Amino acid sequence: GAGVSQSPRYKVAKRGQDVALRCDPISGHVSLFWYQQALGQGPEFLTYFQNEAQLDKSGLPSDRFFAERPEGSVSTLKIQRTQQEDSAVYLCASSLEWADQPQHFGDGTRLSIL
């Protein structure tokens, strides 16, 4: 596709439910990043893939957060046993190479935990 595609655009879940957020990067982009953006703040790094390898997951806030990119293209961010503090916009970005290339962002998934 022309840009990074994320789905769903909006997700409302009850506290304790599991959610899965999808990211479809720009075709041919090797690197894929997940960020979390709280209201009124800049995005914060969660995790990073180069092809199917998850090279950095230092930003994942807890072991309830899990990300995968099994075939080196589409990625899924899963949050188990959601809590209210998980409410945020989750942004996905992709880039042609692992560094020195600008990251291009999707529109994000706005997650609200009730």
Place this chain on the structure above:
Amino acid sequence: EDKVVQSPLSLVVHEGDTVTLNCSYEVTNFRSLLWYKQEKKAPTFLFMLTSSGIEKKSGRLSSILDKKELFSILNITATQTGDSAIYLCAVEDNTGKLIFGQGTTLQVKP
């Protein structure tokens, strides 16, 4: 701890004004600095800066990096209402991840 600080946090100007947005950083393993514009959806890429003193320009927008003093500025001349947005500054470290500032919210009034 790595950090990126933007100022001002918010700014209101009138059409035709010139604005300067500031970004300072303390990042151990700096690779590049990027500016993004965020309206209601995805942050859209504006500039990527790697070398000091070389101005990058795109229409009414320009940006420059000072790696000695650890800051960057984004200038917008002859502002228009369509420039209203959040402007994000981010530093790329040597792992490739971006460290963002809080953003500057710019409102341009007609």
